[in-house]
Amino acid sequence: MPVFHNIDDAPTHVAPFSHAVEAGGWVMLTGQMPTVPGAPDAPLIDGIEAQTRQVMENLKTVLAGVALDLSDVVQCRCYLTEFERDYDIFNSAYKSYFPADRLPARTTIGVTALAVGVLVEIDCLARRRGAE
Numbered sequence: 076m077p078v079f080h081n082i083d084d085a086p087t088h089v090a091p092f093s094h095a096v097e098a099g100g101w102v103m104l105t106g107q108m109p110t111v112p113g114a115p116d117a118p119l120i121d122g123i124e125a126q127t128r129q130v131m132e133n134l135k136t137v138l139a140g141v142a143l144d145l146s147d148v149v150q151c152r153c154y155l156t157e158f159e160r161d162y163d164i165f166n167s168a169y170k171s172y173f174p175a176d177r178l179p180a181r182t183t184i185g186v187t188a189l190a191v192g193v194l195v196e197i198d199c200l201a202r203r204r205g206a207e
Contacts, residue, residue, distance in 0.1 A: 082140030086133055087115035089190050094137045100206020102141055106154070106198035107133035108190065119193060123161035126194045127168040134199060145172055147201040150180040154196045158185030161194060169197075 080095040081088075086107065088094075095104045109129035111117045120126055131145075138144050153169070155161050162183070173179065179199065189196050 080137075080141050082137050084112055085137050085140060086110040086112045089115075095141055097141065100203040102138075102143060102147075102201040102203065104134060104137050104199045104201065106152075106196040107137065108193045108196050109133070110191070110193075112136060119191070123155075123157070123164050123194050124168045127165050130195055130197050131169070131172045134197060138201060143201050143203065146177065147204065148173075148179045148199045149202050150200040151182075152198050153181060153183040154186045154189060155183065156186055156189055156194050158183075165195060 077096050077098040079093040080097065080102075082094045085094050087110070089108070089110070092105045095102050097103075107130050109120060109126035110133070111120075111129070112133065120129060134148075135145060138147065153165070155165060165183075170178065
């Protein structure tokens with residue numbers, strides 16, 4: 076049976092979803108945006124690097140809420156509204172969160188818009204160690 080997780084310390088939902096859903100040792104994290112936990116009405120931080128770092132921190136918060144961390148992430152899907160302009164800067168910020176020899180599988184997609192006007196959103200798939 077799936078377990079639906081909502082994490083108190085994670086950003087406030089902007090739509091009807093759970094922060095993460097777990098089934099069979101797999102944990103699917105809903106896309107995180109660069110919104111600040113505990114301050115849903117705070118203005119967005121400027122720039123793709125700062126927004127990417129906030130997204131990664133939000134992912135870390137959700138992962139911690141289910142007793143995981145970034146080392147458990149096996150795949151990420153990344154969405155950029157300004158793909159050509161922001162791709163290189165995004166990559167630089169993103170890769171700083173993972174060891175060079177443990178980069179998750181990844182797809183990065185250019186989109187026309189994301190909720191609340193953000194520049195980047197990332198969702199991911201993690202696996203519990205020892206899960207069979």
